[in-house]
Amino acid sequence: MNFNTKVIHGGQHHESATGSVNVPVFLTSTFAQKSPGVHSGYEYSRAANPTRQALEDSLASIENGARGLAFGSGLAAIDCVLKLLNPGDEVVAVDDLYGGTYRMFTRLFEKYQLKFTFVNFDDASKIADVITDKTKLIWVETPTNPLMKLVDIKAVVEIAKGKDILVAVDNTFATPYLQRPIDLGADIVMHSATKYLGGHSDVIAGALVAKDAELGEKLHFIQFASGGILGPHDSYLVLRGIKTLALRVQRHSENGMAVAKYLESHPAVAQVIYPGLESHPQYELAKSQMKDFGGMVSFTFKSGKKEDAIKFLEKVRVFTLAESLGGVESLANHPALMTHASIPAEKRAELGITDDLVRLSVGIEDAEDLIADLEKAFS
Secondary structure, three states, X not given: OOHHHHHHHOOOOOOOOOOOOOOOOOOOOEXXXXXXXXXXXXXXXXXXXXXXXXXXXXHHHHOOOOEEEEEOOHHHHHHHHHOOOOOOOEEEEEOOOOHHHHHHHHHHHHHHOOEEEEEOXXXXXXXXXXXXXXXXXXXXXXXXXXXXOOOOHHHHHHHHOOOOOEXXXXXXXXXXXXXXXXXXXXXXXXXXXXXXXXXXXXXXXXXXXXXXXXXXXXXXXXXXXXXXXXXXXXXXXXXXXXXXXXXXXXXXXXXXHHHHHHHHOOOXXXXXXXXXXXXXXXXXXXHHHOOOOOOEEEEEEOOOOHHHHHHHHHHOOOOEEOOOOOXXXXXXXXXXXXXXXXXXXXXXXXXXXXXXXXXXXXXXXXXXXXXXXXXXXXX
């Protein structure tokens, strides 16, 4: 199947008892057995639930993986990946991480004797320089949050080859419509399914897709044993969102480009960070690795003042000042005070997350209305 067909039909089956086209929401914790240990494939919903299974099958299909898993949040999905590791293992991670991921790495898992090294992945050789015989995982975000840096997934995979190192990619910003890391050699793909996969700002969810069945089974055991599963109703909402993923992300990308070009020409703006602009330092990589460029745009002010960013954010009306991203509605965010506040100020400064940085999640409204809203907020 091609992608636009996969989001609707990939891994899906009509419900066998009634022929229901949509998978029902199986609101049950347990399942009747014919004899002790003899059942229809479902025994307890923490292990498997038909609604969640339909979502997980869809996730595997759209990412071209062997096994999909759905979690109660994106962070629960990341937690599952880290539980593959043992005390003393080392993780090499891209330096410009989502704040919640950085917080989990440094404040939760470091105390269990995992070592995290954060590296600018602009130059793949920098990754090779910090790999040791204890390195077991390379953690990638591309594009990164919020500075829209790109990572050459193929280059990272090449560095890890033959070294017993897993490569995991947070594909939340790009979505499988724009980028499929497993096709580029990655072992694990992670999504905050709260964002583009769900697409309607009405669910908190996470997802993993494993490249092969053996790794998928290891992750499923951790999911089952740790219990961070996604409930059946939320599974249904994400599955419903996936069915329109291609249509939505194409519109997000069209609007993202329009907004980025508008901002690039605005006299109050110092820098626009968007992979689809030729001014982006990794524009050529974006063209080669992604189908289109998505709906996430970051920018800074010529004044460099936090006050100007705050004033701007207080004046938007079509854009909503809120955390999160990837919904049909446009959102605006101040990373230093909101999504990335958990990252120490000195670390933010080192990365380039300045106090005048604004991150936009461009929705699927009419682009003219979005640009008019931004124009008023600048005034």
